[in-house]
Amino acid sequence: MNPEDLKYHKEHLWVKIAGKKATIGVTDYAQDALGDIVYIDLPEPDTDVEANGEIGEIESTKATSSIISPVNGRIIKVNEDLSESPELINDDPYGKGWIAVIETTDASELDDLMDSAEYTKYVEEEAK
């Protein structure tokens, strides 16, 4: 269910690591719990972000939720397609629904993230 090549953050974000670059998005569990996503306030490219700092907001028909950065770094790219089609997050959370690419300042922080199995367990715990 949760791709094994990705890392996971407890705020239900997935992180795809390629060198210093971390692509982030929300997990399938999160998109399902949020319901139909109607708007996303995307972060600005070229801004510095702090780990656990708010970088944007997701609005679904049920709730609005902050998107936080899982790492310290700088936003280098955002998925502009989401401005027009935020529902991509519902349709394809691990693909076309990616949110942003962050260049990390300290790649070792990525080691603190959960792997797929740990995240699956984490979600089961949360649902209890």
Added chain:
Amino acid sequence: MRLAILGAGPGGYAAAIKAARSGAQVTLIEAEEVGGVCLNLGCVPTKVLIASSVLFAKALRLEDFGIEVKGGITPNFPRMIERKNKIVTIQQKGIRNLLKGHGITLTEGRGTLTSPGEIRVALKNGSQDIVKTDGTIIATGSRPLQVQAFPFDGERILSSNDALQMEELPKSLLILGAGFIGCEFASFFRDLGVEVTVIEMLPRVVAGEDIEISALLEREFKKKGIKLLTGVKADKVDVRDDGIRVSFPDGKEVSGEKMLVAVGRAVNTEGIGLETVGVDRGSKGEILVDEKLQTNVPGIFAIGDVIGGFMLAHVASKEGKVAAQNAMGGNTTMDYTSVPSAIFTSPEIASVGLREQQALEKDIKVKTGHLQFRSLGKAHIIGEIEGLVKVISDASSDKVLGVHIIGPHASELIHEAALAIQKGLKTRDITDTIHVHPTLSEVILEAAEDVHGEATHVPKKLLT
């Protein structure tokens, strides 16, 4: 007794009716039109126009409601202006009839105090009238504030008055000032498809509101495609044949077909004889009054925009009633405990009482409760899910201190909160009250419940 009132706006005519009902012989003097700015150039005409833009924006979503539209729909701006003028005329007539019915003399002309007991009126027909009086209420109101760098020309650089007289929609509009007037016009024009850029010196829009309300309005404006430039000071304006160009100190520029300047209101205190009779004024020119709304000159009272303060029509009306009683020998003081206000943007904003940032400044320990409109069924039923209610209560006494709403029908929903604050009620008094389901009013109930962590429809937080 004889009572003269200068200005037939919402303050002046309310005072006139109150005094007449109490047996005074009232002369109401008006230089322009009965109803004042509120009816002719403010609250009423803007809300008529906004009724059209809101309906248009919703009509674009008719298919979501299962209504098919054959052929397109387009805004007809001249018809909107025509409808506005018609409604204003009906209301003017209504006020004239009310005045007549109460035996109030309406003297149409510009009045000037020549002594505490006498007002000279330059009548509209060119002749002159002298009104002798035992008491006077000044209710001359306010007008759009003109900034030297951006002088109104009625063509390219518009005041809010000019914006109500436009013959066609501009393609693009720059709005200077993101207070309630600037934001209402921004919302109106954008909903009709105009490209709108709002320029504001302060760091946020509607800066008088709670900080969370400003943030949400900014987001909704962004969603509509309104361009927001906050925390910037416009430097210069360049008026050209093809439009307006505004520049900033850093060399950046923005351009548009027209520009609306909505940076505040100036009080109308010139040429009404204040110096002659010796009425004291404050630093912004506003007339100074005591808690009974009397000026330093016995027998001369002042109400509404001309005394500064809230500058709200409904406050002026209340002040009018208080001043009328006091002018007739009463001993009533104005109570500003609970003054609700509304901003008719889309989504609407309404608030009453303490803002959270004020609680911090004043070091008042508070609790807050929040509820998003989208958590409730009724918001989905009417297809307007955007918005938030925030209840602020005293951390120890549980008394409601402030309520802030952004969302559908906010201006109607606020009154439950206004009553709670006026009467010193607690959030528990609200939560003990059964609210009809499904209604938007449930937002107040649940936001009050959320103060205690008990709101039924607050979802368990998924993301932070």
